[in-house]
Amino acid sequence: MATISPTNGATAGARTSPPVRAGRQPSMADVAALAGVSSQTVSRVVNARSNVDADTRDRVLSAMDEIGYRPNSAARALKSGRFRTIGVIMFGLSSFGNMRTLDAVATAAAEAGYSITLLPVALPTQGAVAGAVNRLAEQAVDGIVIIMEAHILDRIDVTVPTGLPVVIVDSDAGARYTVVDTDQTEGARLATQHLLDLGHTTVWHIAGPESSFSAGRRTASWRATLKAAGAPVPPVLEGDWSAQSGYRHGVTLAADPTVTAIFASNDQMALGVMRAMHEAGRSVPASCSVVGFDDMREADAFWPPLTTVHQDFGQVGRLCIEKLLRQIDSPAAVGPGTTIVPTHLVVRASTAPPPG
């Protein structure tokens, strides 16, 4: 709460002529000199230690105020070996789920007094991740969160420096790392079963990209649910998460009147499917039901409002930080393992019994 008085640099320089050299941030030594104490005493004041005389503290505080002193975190980090910073490596910054997760991670970190160093990687390749991890290892971080749904992460063990705590979101590396993931399997099962329960003979599926671990699990669960119900399993249509890819597959599906139920692996692709249905003159849900995955904020404003699987990205982000801080505080006490965040189905207006 350092309210800065309207002293600009020039004025301050004129008032305290001797010790303050221009162009350098004032150090503890400067404060100490001005207050007539040792820099150790300044350190005690800054760190709110109790053993400082009230009178002395006031003198130090006003000296700090006068020359605009701010602690140097680099020096502090050098001394303590702690940076109070967490590195986040992520691919696909602008995907809905990732940004919600990042938001929660950053907020939870801030609450714990940590900063976030963000390192987006352009491609989810082994090399890109390795480079990012290396950069972070040189950078001042106490731990790393990796948000990148890709099989690649099975092998990042070769790149993570010894002793640097890591938490991974959305991966199957739980055998070696601390992993936080949402319950993709249950979510996809709920979506598929919901459509079967409505009376559809089968459910078509627009999957995410093959490289995505989440997408793979949703697809596997969709297939297993159909099989368990004795329903035929249509061929998988692979999209790339974009509404455009959903639209392209939707055009094909809309032309087939036997298609009455579609489960898209995210909300954007579901949106694209619905657009294709509208254009083909097929009503959703009267002629064809559609279910998405994610429950993005706009999903209930789609036309029709989208039935979808809700993911609690906020909880995922919070858990990441919680697990990571635990590792940072006691590196030996925490083993690898996967934490699953539940999903649930949100039924809106895009699903109904099949026509006829």
Add this chain to the structure above:
Amino acid sequence: MATISPTNGATAGARTSPPVRAGRQPSMADVAALAGVSSQTVSRVVNARSNVDADTRDRVLSAMDEIGYRPNSAARALKSGRFRTIGVIMFGLSSFGNMRTLDAVATAAAEAGYSITLLPVALPTQGAVAGAVNRLAEQAVDGIVIIMEAHILDRIDVTVPTGLPVVIVDSDAGARYTVVDTDQTEGARLATQHLLDLGHTTVWHIAGPESSFSAGRRTASWRATLKAAGAPVPPVLEGDWSAQSGYRHGVTLAADPTVTAIFASNDQMALGVMRAMHEAGRSVPASCSVVGFDDMREADAFWPPLTTVHQDFGQVGRLCIEKLLRQIDSPAAVGPGTTIVPTHLVVRASTAPPPG
């Protein structure tokens, strides 16, 4: 691979031994000892100085490799006074435009060899921003980007420490700071004029929150465009950027058959308006035209595909870093001022001439 002895809890707890930090990162001194050189020579190798014997360099390099040496950025920063890090303060992490801007900022920074320290603030209040700036100003960053569309930023001058370069996105503080902004005025004019040109007698407007600087400019430009055309100016309907708020106003507007053209201040609110129109049985665009703002990725998959104003968030982010790095490199040479990134109208299927 690093020289970590298998410390169990009990051994580590024994307090006779000095505080040996297991997992300590190897230092230059370690590398130097192993390679049989001085740490200064290691420093030269790390910094790729020319005056090192090829033979010596190889020995040092393999020693670095063997013990997994990584430079300590805190020490380097302490010595150099540079952090190669840029702080980003933002409110509304999960809004579409902010996220895209952040993505571009982070990518551009990474390309320039800078890291991003992200500080989301929960509320766009003066106090929150001041706290964030103060945290960043503890010399952990070389410059700050503030992404926060709010009038608050008119007054942040009291909180930014002298000499720390700052670039602000989306603000009217251009008189005192370096500001990068999109051409809100032109965008809103294009949207409004497009509807007038189609033959609508007037255009209704769903504005963003009053606190938003961008929203204010879009509203002002909408009003000015109507007045310039001699069209009546309907009352402003204020939303909060969410699709839900757009929907609520949409319900009201849909009930009024004289409403034939609506300009929403972002795409989400436009989506909500269209949902309300659909529910009321009014066709978009046959019965009522809708225009948005932002051109979010999904806009062309809305039903109907949304006519909207495209903002180049990527360019905004890139410019932020460019301007900031210039300030960092030569603090005195750069004055305040605003850089405007053009917007343009993307005409899709949600606009048409008025009915009848």
Add this chain to the structure above:
DNA sequence: GTGAAAGCGCTAACAT
């Protein structure tokens, strides 16, 4: 081409 010394700003440990 290489090394020794000093010091960046801070704090833990030990004086006083």
Add this chain to the structure above:
DNA sequence: ATGTTAGCGCTTTCAC
């Protein structure tokens, strides 16, 4: 309650 000393890991300066 306050001061002194030493050193975190690195780089700059100056010796050799």
